[in-house]
Amino acid sequence: MPDVPVLGADDVLAVPVGAGGTLPGWLTDGPAPPVSPELLAGAMADTGNRGKPGTVTNVPIPGRRPRSVVAVGIGDATLPDVRGYVGTAVRRGQQLAEFGATRLVLALDSPVAPAGADEVRAAVEAALLAGYRFRELSTPHPPRLVSVTVVAADAQDAAVTAAADAGRVTASAVAWARDLINTPSNVKNPAWLADQALDRLSGLAHVSVTVLGPDELRDGGFGGVLAVGGGSASPPRVVVAAYRHPSAGPAHPVLVGKGITFDTGGISIKPNAGMREMKTDMAGGAAVLATLDAVARLQLPVAVTVVVPAAENAVSGSSYRPADVVRHVGGRTTEVLNTDAEGRMVLADALAYARLELGATALVDVATLTGAMKVALGTRTAGLFATTDGLADALRTAAVRAGEPLWRMPLFEEHRDLLDSPVADANNAPGNPGGTTAALFLQPFAGNLPWAHLDVAGPARAGSDDAELVKGGTGFGARTLLRWLEAGAPIDPPESVLD
Structure with a gap:
């Protein structure tokens, strides 16, 4: 009793x-x-x-x-x-x-x-x-x-007390993600988002935060980030936050989160109705930042880095254009067919940077990437694409425990030729099936590393209150990634709780 x-x-x-x-x-x-x-x-x-x-x-x-x-x-x-x-x-x-x-x-x-x-x-x-x-x-x-x-x-009971403490830390981190997502874009630009990460994370034990500005991005070859952010008066940033516990092993997962602080669609401009929620287009970035915040406060014995490419996709004389060819980190090129397919442009740079410069052993990205995923799965479930069954099952197990539904989607090779371009390595708007072709666009930037892509276009935003969700930004993905990291960030098949 x-x-x-x-x-x-x-x-x-x-x-x-x-x-x-x-x-x-x-x-x-x-x-x-x-x-x-x-x-x-x-x-x-x-x-x-x-x-x-x-x-x-x-x-x-x-x-x-x-x-x-x-x-x-x-x-x-x-x-x-x-x-x-x-x-x-x-x-x-x-x-x-x-x-x-x-x-x-x-x-x-x-x-x-x-x-x-x-x-x-x-x-x-x-x-x-x-x-x-x-x-x-x-x-x-x-x-x-x-x-x-x-x-x-x-x-x-000690285990119950520890669980309550973990719940408080987790909820605090997710609430921070929600604050970031819900802040309007006349306040929130790439520099503001970087400052928020510095203020919240840089004082935590075993955490370092680096912000790459326009000069560093040019020197590093971040062509996608610079192209997407080039039309805005607010220059882009890339936030790199790293946590390494003294007891961490050799595994080093890197989490990448889309950080588009507002998305007009660029020259391929969105209709007004489609633009109203675009202050939330950095929800993936907020989720991975919140994950690292919780990991550090819980002092998990792991090493993890998050990378958030932050840009504002605006319309001006300096905006990138359809038919432009953009060179990404690592040298791969993209023909721009649609400037509103900007999320994959910045994620491409971040994934390649994590693989080539940060020593990642596994990659997971989180992004409000495609309207197609909302059509396929609705607004409560995220699409999961993965290159290995072990990583996919580990993330699905973590998602069950976190209460954030994921559904695995296919990476069918038969759709890869839709990415073909006569002037570049790929085009950025290969068409339907939109969720799959977007994931196929990103896959080469992860190289041969175990890689998973969470398309959270539906559940990153709630239209009404339900259970622990509140209308607005949800912070979806942070709890799943935290549970995965609590389990040691496995990439091999886990003891599954899946049906």
């Missing part, structure tokens, strides 16, 4: 309701339950609450200790169910905060089973992320919960 804290008149108690409407044993069997099980069961019957994830029954309590009880469905208490339960409870608690509630007491032990380390970590992450709001540029702010107390029977 969990040790439920003394409840006051400003507290909201969340009770998990299992499939079939079952209540947890600690509520029905305890000597002094914090709420009458009969009252709660009656209210649930009146509202049809049978424990389906996301269902809610609000029960005001006589005497207001606690202020109110929120019975929330947790279904079979799988990790997705736990995240949904917590997110629903937090959102209800925040609504009640506008009327005086200050604390949410979140009971986690369900009718199915006591909460272990995995459930506690998922709950802490979900509580903090479901309560996230971007408030930097708006006033006044509505009242918010002062605290959320997660209650579990095994709370004193």
